[in-house]
Amino acid sequence: MTMEIITDGPTLLLSGDFDVRSTMEVRNAIYDHLDGHDEDVVVDLTEVSTIDMTALRVLAVATREATRHGHHLTLRGCNPAVRRMLHLTRLIRVVEVERVAVSA
Template structure:
């Protein structure tokens, strides 16, 4: 798992699974603590993702909300969206809305 920052955006790439949840969780909370603005977690370059990883994102979203801020997920592909729906975590996270071409 590679984690890079780009302003308020945390960019993840590689395999986001149970082996990388501690590293990602720490990066998210560090990033939230270091920015007064809302934070975006970009999953565009994530190859694989499991439910444990999505739970980390759901809990981080809830914690950010408690502080009056937003944590938004960007670049959730079909597999991640499907897993969010199947695990019922979709209602706990905020996905970035993408404009569809007319």
Template structure:
């Protein structure tokens, strides 16, 4: 898992699974503490994701809300969206809407 920071955006790439959840969790929490604005987690380059990783994102979303911020997921592919719906975590996390072209 590679994590790059660009202002309020955390860009994740690679496998986001049980082996990388601690690293991502730490990066998100540190980013939330250092930001006066909302945080975006970009999953565009994530190749695989599991339920443990989604739970980390859900808990981080609630932690951000408790601090008065928003945590938004960007670049959620069909597989990620499907898992969010199947797990009902879609009710907890905020997923950035993608504009549909005509």
């Protein structure tokens, strides 16, 4: 499955496989967004079916780049597999994951 990127205001909605084949496309979309807008960026991973180390590294570097320019990059919709990868790679310390409200 190929990567699809939809821009919705400050949010980049990703769907498909986020792996070594799509990292450049996602990286370019994030950096274009940071260059063209004076606002924070949300990367929505809700519809991402698979993610690999290369993809997580792109998100970590983009987070640092956003911070350098005075913005935040927040990850939304991280499923348990993505969260596990972030913890295993210790990139959870670098990226900002949106907190999900726990329903009662």
